[in-house]
Amino acid sequence: MALNMLTDWRRAQEDDGKRKVQHNLRSQSWQKPNDGWVKVNVxxxxxxxxxxxxxxxxxxxxxxxxxxxxxxSVTRTMQPREAEALSMKEAFSWTQQWRVSKCVFESDAQNLVDAINGHGGRSYFDTIVDDCKELLKHFTEVLVVYVPRSVNTDTHL
Incomplete structure (x- = not known):
């Protein structure tokens, strides 16, 4: 767990300038998806x-x-980033069963979105991310994007 935290901290330090610019450019409210798509907030x-x-x-x-x-809900103790990954995995699985082919999945967990769109590691978190990547193969077109917490308010309720 300490190694994962160190890796996350290093990534945050490297990407800090980029992340601030992207955050300022993004809308602070929920936006509709493109025609023919659905949006899944997780x-x-x-x-x-x-x-x-x-x-x-x-x-x-x-x-x-x-x-x-x-x-x-799941009865178990889990770190927040693992919980976010498990929630995304469940959303992928549920949406895929619903037979939706064009989806935008939004999460306010930047490290999760980065992991799904990047390369994995060997932690429990990365194992869940690998499962997510396998589920993504069942969609025709899919995007997994980061949104600020203020955009994801419906899922908080």
Whole structure:
């Protein structure tokens, strides 16, 4: 876990300038997806005291209309980045079963989005990310993007 934290810290230091520019350029409110696409906002919560992880996603269409939502929980202690990865994996699996082919998945977990769009490692987190990458193969077109926490408010509710 210490090695993973060190790696994340180093990446943050390297990308800090880029991340600030990207953050300032991004909208601070939810945006509709392109025509023919759906948008899936994903989030997780960790309650360390009660050992409960909440997994949530909200799906909206190209007009911004609510289509579906899903909320579940897992009884176990988990680090936040692993919980975010598990929530994304569940969202991929659920959406893929729904037979949607063009999806934008949004998360406010920058390290998760970077890991899915990049190369993996050997931690438990990376194992979940590898599972996510396998599930992505079932979509015709898919994007996994980072959004500021303020954009992901529906999943927080």
């Amino acid at each position: 989030d997780a919560t960790c309650n360390q005291r009660d050992a409960i992880v909440g997994l949530r996603c909200v799906i909206r269409d190209e007009d911004g209309q609510f289509l579906r939502a899903r909320s579940s």
